[in-house]
Amino acid sequence: MEVDHGLLKKYWLGQCSPEERQRVEAWIASGTPPDRDQALRTVQNEATMKSVLWQRITQQSQLDDAPAPNIKSPFYKQTLIKVAASIIFLMGIGSYLWTHQDLFTPQKDSVPYKTVTVAKGKQMQVILSDGSKVYLHAGSTLQYPVHFSKEQRNVILQGEGFFDIQQNPAQPFQVEAGEIQIRVLGTQFNVNSRKPGKEVVTVETGKVQVSAIGATDTLTLSAGMQGQHIAGSLQEKKVNSQHYSGWKNGQLRFDHIPLAEVALELERWYDTDVKITDAALANTKVRAHFKNATLKEVVHDIAFALHIQYKIKNKEVLFIK
Known part of the structure; x- marks a missing residue:
């Protein structure tokens, strides 16, 4: 039974159809052998994932705490049983995620990560192990592995940064910034994630793919295009990219x-x-x-x-x- 990133994300966000939900729950109930670890890996941060899960548990709890109707019908009893079962199941998933929380943190268990933070009034250039360059704006933080794995290149940005990425189709480069993810092969682009839920990606050269928590679509942006994450959706427009990356000059x-x-x-x-x-x-x-x-x-x-x-x-x- 195959369960990919997209389906898992839909499940955490409560967007699955009944059939899709049944597939995910059956998959989780069957265990997670080593060959499924990669399917669970994502650059979505643990705090966000737990927050979404807790909201779902809370919503179910509120249904359970609502005043009970006077009519005690078999249908009402069945509804209570279903709500209780949902809460128990979600709590079980929470326990599972806590036990396997390392699966939701990119590479940190297998590859040491380094964190750099730029003070206000300063800027910094970071050269990654593959030769890619990241220019960090004031007040920004970058987490990156000392050495990239053979399969992927993942980094985490808080704030604003300009990326100049070395091309390597066999080793995709991914950036997690707030609630969005950017996937590239080789390109130059600016990311501004200072406002959570209002992240902006501006491409100077090449192409990138942008996805976001809660957004059903994925943007493919080329040079001179900008993607904005607004109110849970992704929007694109044409811009002068140098207006958004000029800060490094x-x-x-x-x-x-x-x-x-x-x-x-x-x-x-x-x-x-x-x-x-x-x-x-x-x-x-x-x-x-x-x-x-x-x-x-x-x-x-x-x-x-x-x-x-x-x-x-x-x-x-x-x-x-």
Whole structure:
């Protein structure tokens, strides 16, 4: 009986048809011999998987806790039995996942992983064992194996990074970033996963495949295309890719975004604290582009464009309406 990644994901998300659910439950009940370990492996992180599973258990528990109707019919008893059985089964699966949690962490048991975190105000280039390069933006973290396995190349990104991947069709490269997964053979692309559930992938050269937790479709993006994960679905559009990867060359770009979001980027970029005195001002849209600019130059130009005042003292910036 074959059960692949797609079917397992549908099961955890409660999207299986009755027939598919029966297949998965029969498969799990039959055990997990070594040749099935690979089928279970995924870059989906353990915390997310457990959260989804717990939500399903909670939903079933809420059904069980609902006030009982006055009519005690055989149908009602059968419903209670089915709900109880579902809860017991899900708890059993939770126990199984806890026992086999290593199967849901890419390569970490077989290959040592290294973690690098970039401080605010800094950027970093990481060269992987296959020669691929990852440029990390300020405040970002990358987890990667010291040496890749022969079958796959998996890394985990939190924050923002630009990937320049060496081509090797026999050894696919995969990136887990928030709730999305990117699969590539050889390409250059930017990933921004700073906002959970709103991840963005922008391709500069080559092609990538993007999938996401809760999304039924998969995007194939080529150069100049951008994929966005929004409200559980994947959307694509044409963009100027260099607008999204220019940060690694000292370019700071704001394309009609709220000043509150600009403040967060300035904090990461210059390792400073930015405060806004007025809620309405925080929602004011900013459109600006800078290259290798100082904090004072950026703040001055933004304030001038918005007709507002500002103060800079030590490592703190204050925008005043």
